[in-house]
Amino acid sequence: xxxxxxxxxxxxxxxxxxxxxxxxxxxxxxxxxxxxxxxxxxxxxxxxxxxxxxxxxxxxxxxxxxxxxxxxxxxxxxxxxxxxxxxxxxxxxxxxxxxxxxxxxxxxxxx
Amino acid sequence: xxxxxxxxxxxxxxxxxxxxxxxxxxxxxxxxxxxxxxxxxxxxxxxxxxxxxxxxxxxxxxxxxxxxxxxxxxxxxxxxxxxxxxxxxxxxxxxxxxxxxxxxxxxxxxxxxx
Numbered sequence: 001x002x003x004x005x006x007x008x009x010x011x012x013x014x015x016x017x018x019x020x021x022x023x024x025x026x027x028x029x030x031x032x033x034x035x036x037x038x039x040x041x042x043x044x045x046x047x048x049x050x051x052x053x054x055x056x057x058x059x060x061x062x063x064x065x066x067x068x069x070x071x072x073x074x075x076x077x078x079x080x081x082x083x084x085x086x087x088x089x090x091x092x093x094x095x096x097x098x099x100x101x102x103x104x105x106x107x108x109x110x111x
Numbered sequence: 112x113x114x115x116x117x118x119x120x121x122x123x124x125x126x127x128x129x130x131x132x133x134x135x136x137x138x139x140x141x142x143x144x145x146x147x148x149x150x151x152x153x154x155x156x157x158x159x160x161x162x163x164x165x166x167x168x169x170x171x172x173x174x175x176x177x178x179x180x181x182x183x184x185x186x187x188x189x190x191x192x193x194x195x196x197x198x199x200x201x202x203x204x205x206x207x208x209x210x211x212x213x214x215x216x217x218x219x220x221x222x223x224x225x
Contacts (some may be wrong), residue, residue, distance in 0.1 A: 001171070033214065042204055042216045043155065088154060090214075097143065099214065101155040 002027045002093045006102040014110050019076040021105035023089035030094045032072045034063060037104075038085040046074075079109045113139050115207045117217030124195055125225055132190045132220045134205030140185035141207035145214065146178075149202045161188040195224040 003026040013019050023032065031050045035043035047056055049065035049072060056063045062075040072089055086106045090099040114137040124130050134144055142163050147155040159169045159180050167180035177199075179191040188207075192199055200223050206214040 031212070035216075042219045043206075045213055045215065048211075048213060092212075098145070098157055098160055100157065101147075104154045106152075 004102040023072045029091040113215045115217040121221040136207040143208045144188040
């Protein structure tokens with residue numbers, strides 16, 4: 001079945017450093033979503049990417065969907081302590097209705 | 112943004128009892144709702160997809176007789192954990208999908224079975 005892996009599993013950065021998490025699917029995706037989950041909280045929707053090669057920005061966050069629609073990345077510029085949490089990608093396979101969540105990347109930002 | 116509520120937020124029950132969890136989309140209609148399970152420090156595992164007016168679609172390995180799902184209206188889905196056992200203790204999260212395929216998650220329900 002469809003599998004979605006994320007790397008790295010954990011990342012500790014100093015405040016102000018950049019951060020990137022990568023998401024890789026075993027199958028081609030129709031679209032991909034990114035979520036952030038704070039400790040003790042529930043996932044919060046960040047963005048959805050649909051088109052091959054699509055790039056979207058939200059302030060310091062840059063999201064990219066690969067040309068083959070099998071991978072995606074989230075890049076945070078100049079991290080802040082408020083960026084702490086686990087970032088999940090969730091991919092919807094072509095011809096399916098459901099999203100499979102990636103393994104997640106847990107980000108810690110050291111002040 | 113859209114709001115999804117879940118009730119209860121936490122529940123402690125004795126082994127062998129059944130627990131019902133409600134998931135409501137408060138300001139939009141959701142034809143599809145999803146139920147996930149999350150173990151500590153792990154990802155979300157899709158349990159089933161709930162479609163209004165039809166039977167839920169369960170993921171492989173999820174017992175449909177154990178986890179009963181009912182999607183009675185466009186704003187309400189329920190998950191009943193029947194004859195709960197300690198291994199069913201987990202964080203259960205629902206999500207409701209709007210017309211743009213965006214999933215909005217409920218705050219989750221932490222179930223502890225003694």
